[in-house]
Amino acid sequence: MSTDPWTTEKWLELERSYVQGRQLRGDLRVKRLMDFATTVVGLITLLPVLALIALAIRVSSSGPVLFRQKRLGKLGRPFTVYKFRTMIDGAIHQGAGLATFRGDPRVTRFGKLLREYHLDELPQLLNVLLGQMSLVGPRPVLVSALQTYSDWEKRRLLMPPGITGWQQINGGARNDVDARIRLDIWYVENWTWWLDLQILLRTIGVVIRKEGVYGEDGWQSGRVVKKLEIE
Numbered sequence: 355m356s357t358d359p360w361t362t363e364k365w366l367e368l369e370r371s372y373v374q375g376r377q378l379r380g381d382l383r384v385k386r387l388m389d390f391a392t393t394v395v396g397l398i399t400l401l402p403v404l405a406l407i408a409l410a411i412r413v414s415s416s417g418p419v420l421f422r423q424k425r426l427g428k429l430g431r432p433f434t435v436y437k438f439r440t441m442i443d444g445a446i447h448q449g450a451g452l453a454t455f456r457g458d459p460r461v462t463r464f465g466k467l468l469r470e471y472h473l474d475e476l477p478q479l480l481n482v483l484l485g486q487m488s489l490v491g492p493r494p495v496l497v498s499a500l501q502t503y504s505d506w507e508k509r510r511l512l513m514p515p516g517i518t519g520w521q522q523i524n525g526g527a528r529n530d531v532d533a534r535i536r537l538d539i540w541y542v543e544n545w546t547w548w549l550d551l552q553i554l555l556r557t558i559g560v561v562i563r564k565e566g567v568y569g570e571d572g573w574q575s576g577r578v579v580k581k582l583e584i585e
Contacts, residue, residue: 360508365429372512372542381547389489393482404476407438407468414464417443420477425494428514432497433486436477440465452496456567470564478517490550491516492538510538513545518557520549526566 373379397404408419421439424432445460446452454461461469468474481487487494494515500508521529521537529537541549560566 360430368508369429369512372509376545378545385488385547385550386485389482390485392489393479397479397483400476400479407473407476410464411439415439415442415462421474424497425515426497426500426511427486427494428511430500430508430511433481433484433494435487435494436480438465438468438474438477440468440474469567472561472567475517482517486514488514488516489518490553491519492541493519493521493534507535507539509542510535513542518553518560520553522566523553523556523560526560528566 373382411419418439421437421441422434423437425435427433440462441454441458441460442448442462449460450458465474478487482489491513492510492515519538520541521534524537525533
């Protein structure tokens with residue numbers, strides 16, 4: 355159960371102010387339609403790849419193929435995010451818990467490859483199809499983050515979370531928690547179709563260069579875990 359003191363009415367009031375102030379209502383509907391259409395095509399095209407990855411995970415380590423975790427969606431609504439499992443089964447109960455780092459022994463050999471090229475994120479296409487996420491948006495964070503957010507930080511929840519986003523192409527996990535939140539809120543306050551296109555194109559380079567997978571050594575504090583997520 356959420357500990358967020360905000361009422362549904364307050365969330366909706368903030369959303370109305372945001373949408374009307376930027377005149378985005380029609381644009382956001384088109385964004386959703388484009389997400390849906392692109393995701394359907396993507397899932398059909400990538401089905402063989404998804405099946406091969408699932409098989410490799412099943413063969414290479416014990417445990418489920420998918421990693422499931424509750425995250426915050428638009429307007430603070432919780433949903434279950436899907437990823438390919440890249441760590442040993444039950445990893446969150448061992449070692450660094452929710453935090454992870456370069457060289458984390460809980461990451462499987464095949465999981466390391468999936469993480470480096472962000473392939474573990476592919477099951478989130480299902481979240482996009484269900485309307486819980488967008489192709490581009492702020493990073494979905496742990497439900498527990500909501501109780502730590504200031505009113506200003508809650509603005510990052512005015513858009514649906516994305517598979518990729520402005521902060522992912524501007525340092526990703528190398529940014530500290532405050533920088534990640536600032537970048538996500540900047541995206542929310544400056545969103546345009548052109549910006550989404552730039553982010554999608556720049557994401558290709560980020561994936562090829564294997565950027566932003568892990569944070570800099572030593573900064574994975576409890577505050578990061580509380581406000582963000584296991585990567």
